[in-house]
Amino acid sequence: xxxxxxxxxxxxxxxxxxxxKWVGQCTRCEAWNSVEESVAKPPxxxxxxxxxxxxxxxxxxxxxxxxxxxxxRDRSPSGIAELDRxxxxxxxxxxxxxxxxxxxxxxxTLLLQCAAGIASLTGTVIYATGEESQxxxxxxxxxxxxxxERLLVVPTGDVVALGVLVEESKxxxxxxxxxxxxxxxxxxxxxxxxxxxxxxxxxxGEIARRTGVPVVLTGHVxxxxxxxxxxxxxxxxxxVLQLEGTTGTAIRLLRGSKNRHGATDELGVFEMTGTGLxxxxxxxxxxxxxxxxxxxxxxxxxxxxxxxxxxxxxQALVTPTQxxxxxxxxxxxxxxxxxxxxxxxxxxxxxxxxxxxxxxNIAGGLKISEPAADLAVALAVVSxxxxxxxxxxxxxxxxxxxxxxLRAVQQAARRASEVQRLGFEKCLxxxxxxxxxxxxxxxxxxxxxxxxxxxxxxxxxPNTSADR
Ligand code: TYD
Ligand code: MG
Numbered sequence: 401x402x403x404x405x406x407x408x409x410x411x412x413x414x415x416x417x418x419x420x421k422w423v424g425q426c427t428r429c430e431a432w433n434s435v436e437e438s439v440a441k442p443p444x445x446x447x448x449x450x451x452x453x454x455x456x457x458x459x460x461x462x463x464x465x466x467x468x469x470x471x472x473r474d475r476s477p478s479g480i481a482e483l484d485r486x487x488x489x490x491x492x493x494x495x496x497x498x499x500x501x502x503x504x505x506x507x508x509t510l511l512l513q514c515a516a517g518i519a520s521l522t523g524t525v526i527y528a529t530g531e532e533s534q535x536x537x538x539x540x541x542x543x544x545x546x547x548x549e550r551l552l553v554v555p556t557g558d559v560v561a562l563g564v565l566v567e568e569s570k571x572x573x574x575x576x577x578x579x580x581x582x583x584x585x586x587x588x589x590x591x592x593x594x595x596x597x598x599x600x601x602x603x604x605g606e607i608a609r610r611t612g613v614p615v616v617l618t619g620h621v622x623x624x625x626x627x628x629x630x631x632x633x634x635x636x637x638x639x640v641l642q643l644e645g646t647t648g649t650a651i652r653l654l655r656g657s658k659n660r661h662g663a664t665d666e667l668g669v670f671e672m673t674g675t676g677l678x679x680x681x682x683x684x685x686x687x688x689x690x691x692x693x694x695x696x697x698x699x700x701x702x703x704x705x706x707x708x709x710x711x712x713x714x715q716a717l718v719t720p721t722q723x724x725x726x727x728x729x730x731x732x733x734x735x736x737x738x739x740x741x742x743x744x745x746x747x748x749x750x751x752x753x754x755x756x757x758x759x760x761n762i763a764g765g766l767k768i769s770e771p772a773a774d775l776a777v778a779l780a781v782v783s784x785x786x787x788x789x790x791x792x793x794x795x796x797x798x799x800x801x802x803x804x805x806l807r808a809v810q811q812a813a814r815r816a817s818e819v820q821r822l823g824f825e826k827c828l829x830x831x832x833x834x835x836x837x838x839x840x841x842x843x844x845x846x847x848x849x850x851x852x853x854x855x856x857x858x859x860x861x862p863n864t865s866a867d868r
Contacts, residue, residue, distance in 0.1 A: 479517035488662020491614035501643035519550040523572035530557025530581025666706030684711035697784030700795040701776030702815040709818035713763040716780035732762030748804030771799040793825035808832030
């Protein structure tokens with residue numbers, strides 16, 4: 401029964417939008433039948449506000465900034481190099497990390513490996529699972545070759561019980577798999593409803609901050625890539641990591657989309673093997689491993705992901721348009737950026753791409769957002785259009801301006817030395833890139849896209865307005 405102290409509101413399971421009345425379609429995200437009743441109960445204890453007399457009953461005690469001791473706040477590394485890289489060195493005490501990803505992508509696998517790592521390096525880990533039985537966890541652990549005394553499995557999603565457990569045993573890490581199966585006894589509604597997910601995550605965050613124990617949660621994502629149900633969840637946690645992969649390949653990419661304690665541009669690369677996720681120490685070699693040499697429409701770009709250069713294959717397919725208007729499709733690359741490059745190629749190189757469909761794909765499931773990939777994408781498109789392969793052993797990095805000019809890229813020396821290390825013969829760069837030190841021997845410079853095409857694709861290109 402709803403008492404006067406309880407307030408009823410209606411919340412969308414999809415986007416978290418709250419309305420005072422029930423509606424069949426959410427007014428914000430337009431999802432149908434996603435709105436459910438949620439009853440907020442008055443808090444049953446804990447913090448009380450200052451009374452009229454000004455007494456700070458039960459209120460958290462303020463502490464001077466200069467008295468806060470952070471010496472004990474060292475990060476705990478998991479020992480999994482690619483995970484630690486994305487976390488910024490390991491788990492920060494008292495922080496909450498959300499590991500999001502499609503079902504079956506490998507979240508539980510990664511967290512079990514991470515739990516075993518922390519258990520061997522730091523101390524006891526509690527692995528709470530509301531998704532699987534203890535037996536299932538044991539079977540996975542056997543497959544991963546994990547036998548850790550200090551790894552404790554609790555088959556529950558009850559966050560209040562977990563709070564007590566953490567308080568009592570002060571583990572080095574608490575894993576909650578998954579937030580969709582976590583539930584808080586103070587909230588109405590079954591596990592997975594918006595209120596439960598949000599409240600459970602908030603309660604776990606509170607446990608982490610109070611006890612200093614880092615907490616990591618897994619969360620499923622919906623078809624369109626958002627963390628399932630509540631977008632709001634992302635605000636409740638300190639770090640959001642996304643585990644991604646393309647179907648049919650064993651490559652798994654771990655990326656931070658939010659990190660209060662480090663950079664978000666770091667990329668972790670794993671390979672799913674028969675015995676769990678394996679760090680990929682040489683991602684460039686892996687991204688290029690399936691490349692078909694001598695094929696037209698294939699270029700190699702060097703991009704900087706976080707602190708390291710990565711070399712990837714850019715594929716383009718240009719075919720005559722059959723429909724009324726040409727189609728442009730991308731996978732792993734920004735569509736608006738492709739439109740811009742097509743306009744520049746059409747105008748500055750006089751290639752009539754207006755009557756061709758263009759498809760661009762970044763091999764290996766990587767998503768590239770750096771403008772430095774422009775040159776490789778443009779070269780791949782031109783190479784496919786002409787059906788002439790780019791010179792073997794060439795890679796390219798450069799931003800393309802609307803005038804067809806090549807603009808200098810950041811960290812050119814690191815890109816050049818990476819391609820040199822990988823055994824490439826040439827690294828095509830914009831004229832403005834200087835100070836390349838030992839890599840100078842592999843560098844070829846171009847001032848314009850037309851120049852770059854002439855250098856990298858062995859075919860005469862008509863003189864154009866962009867020539868200098
Ligand atoms: P899982 O970690 O259960 O995914 P999630 O928790 O994200 O739903 O991983 C499931 C998939 O990973 C499953 O298809 C089997 C595969 N897998 C391997 O290929 N090797 C392994 O060692 C393990 C444990 C799983
Ligand atoms: Mg799982």
